[in-house]
Amino acid sequence: MSAADEANGTLDVIVVGGGIAGLTAAWMLRHRSVLVLEASDRFGGRMRSEPRGEYWLNLGAHLFPGRGSLLDALVAELGLETLSIPGSTTAMEFEGRVFPTRRVEAYPLRLPLSLSERIAFARAGLKLRTAVRRDLDSAARGGRGTERRRAELDRITFAEFLGPLPRRVEGIFRCAARRATAEANEMAASVGIRLFAQVWSGPDSEISLNLRGGTARLPVAMAQQLGAAARTGSTVTAVEVEGGEAVVTYCTGSETVRVSARHVIVAAPAHVARRVVRTISPPVERFLRSVSYGPFLSMAVLTSERDRAPWDDVYALMTPGRSFDMLFNHASCLRRGVRRPGGSLMVYVGGPPARSLMESNDEEVRDVYLRDLYRVYPSLRGHVSETLIHRWDPGNTFRRPGVAAPPAASVTDGSIHFAGDYFAELGNMEAAARSGRAAARAVMDALGSARVPPAAMARPATGWRA
Template identity: 45%
Template sequence: MNDEILDIVIVGGGPSGLSAAWHLRERSPVVLEERGRLGGRLKSEPRAPYWMNFGGHLFPSAGSNMHDLVQDLGLEVIEIPGLKTAMTFAGKVYRAKRVEAYPFVLPMSFKERVELVKVGTRLMTTVARWHRIARPRPGEPDSARRERIARFRAGETFRDLLGRPSRRVDEIFQAAARRAAAEPEQQSAGVGVALFGAVWSGKKDNTALNLNGGSGRVGQAMLEHLGDRARLGAAVRSVRQEGDLVRVAYLRDGQEHTVTARQVVVAVPAHLARKIVADLPAAVDDALRVPQYGSWVGMTMITDEPGPMPYDDIYAMTTPDRTFDMFFNHANPLRRPGRREPGGSLMCYAGGATAERLLKLSDAEITDIYTREILELFPALRGHIVESHIQRWFIGGTYRSLSDAAFEPLIEYSREPGHRIHFAGDYFAPLGQMEVAVTSGKGAAEMVSRELAREPRTSGAA
């Protein structure tokens, strides 16, 4: 396997690397992926007629780069009919179609109601501003919009924006904030606002879709497309530019391999990219320290109930009164009016400080806690959880905290012509999401194409 010279090597087979691979498909890129599957943090397994979902699941709507990618791959996105704004409070489930209604719906004291209105209004006003900032402007490059979003409320924490409301009110915002895999004190206000902006987008919900069959189908479809150009179980150890070529060393099946490429896209989380890419300019290395990573601990369940369940109309529920922060009903997008198919697929997860605590427990202990708290909410589920799996995402979500270091040097480096090593990942925005990942992968692919167009073609692709 030594001494191969390829046009393009992509390191990392998550959405960002796969997007780069797809946009460079005419140049037969090789993807090196450490795990035994493609897809990264998009992961699901079929359990007909449902699927078990372990990672990312809310897909952006038409007009997004992710939507284009799944369409190109021949995959089907489906609408989510269920509520995404359900909430538990003091042990009960509440179903407001608009989150603004909660101060008037939840059983709270007068003081709590006033606090919820106050913090909610402040947040809503800031989200409206964020939407204006995030809107693409005619003719501007993606990078300009990205920089504008990155600067938005970057100099204060989300805690600064929320203030210190009383416990039960604070728990609502805390649970929602942990969807960024971090506590309000850890994430910048811009991250918290982007998070609320993504789920609280007024008339137009831009994360309204599911992938039929589960998000894991993205990786499977790309594996079928790439064939043996996807090298699974290939853990990249170093990426080093040597003259006009880049040498990539990786470990596979216990053996050291080296491959040489004209262009390389490094599509792994930022802190891992720092470890493997040699001789980076100091400002770029510093920029790669800016994105922070937090964990999530989830439980995915397959159920066998014979008929309707009390959560059938819900897709996503924030659960501030539980150990987990969020609860999802992954069967909801498959429910049709009329006969209700038996069984279902559920998921719950915790992020931030709770996830850190749970990571110290065994799977059985986490299963006990989550199961008990789900059954308290939905006693009808007792005896119907037939399969469950604890998923530990040590690298769960990426977010920005307050940092003196600037991220712009990485963006500038990625834009400058003449480089042979390019970066991609969901860490290109303050809040990591699959759309950020595939957009950065597409951007890296454009740079690679531009660079390769200046050179003669290589025929040595494996």
């Protein structure tokens, strides 16, 4: 995009939001005149990591999808590298003891529970496993043959699906469900099942790898390649169609700028999209209004231990009953060969407990989290060299019971296209990137392919038109 293009109002497309959805759309359209407007002072949205020597602090998304995914292709195209994770992704700390178990079906037997708790846990676990297997089979068949069962799972809550459980067992499922930033009694059963399917689907999962150097390297690399066409500190306040052109108003510093283009891709969260887009059709407005988000409160921890640590064999540890729900070890993917000093951990809590802890200041959050971290891993005491806190609101999308499933990938409303992770059952980077790609394809279709599109564009569009 040249300054002249912008000044003459001849842009092909403006992208609102520099998260992975917006950047993927802009990346796919980089052979056109494109401008990305990002409100904050960095690109990546909910992908945030910061380098610390050979480690990195991670605050947002971290688990990348496996081979053959769109993100995998983008990572390779930008010369980056994903790494497999040797540590257990299904470990649990329960009442002061860490169980680095890889086989989740063993938990009802291994945890210190009463007989009735074990039976209830095993029953609920079996029911969930059956539903997850069906979900994965249906995904492998392209989602066919599941309408009746899906409708039922969309109508009830995840808590209703699990049925009544003893208090301690219920606590375990609630803690796991909050990875979707909501309580089990707020989300549709289908969302809870998808969440477990993500974790249990092994190397084919949407979440199975880390990015060497940290998640943020991908959006940063994309933005660098886009150069002047991608701008931070540019908050879009209005998107409207005037005289056949899309006009975007944004604030940068103390300046208000109006710029027009043939198309606009709005890749900001659904509630922002609904607020800024002034010319919006009722079905699209209704869909955007139906999207729910919950918060995450994350703390990244740089550690300074010199020797092997008890968390070395763990990547993801669920911590029911603690101030945080999950602990992640982002150094796991580097633990091959000689054990280097130091490391990087992250903890977070999601949903209503995140919202209430967010009312505390950073120092208080840090104290609460560290107190529990030392209870989980006492040998960590004395080895915390840095902490960093991030309040994510929105943290992730989830669907409430009775809310219709999102349309596939993206929505086109005249010359305005909507993209973002909220087109998925459960927000994730791959879904967001695919959504950005679908919106880019819709723009390409509308503009006509006067110039040769990149290889990744040469597939049929999967979008939905209002």
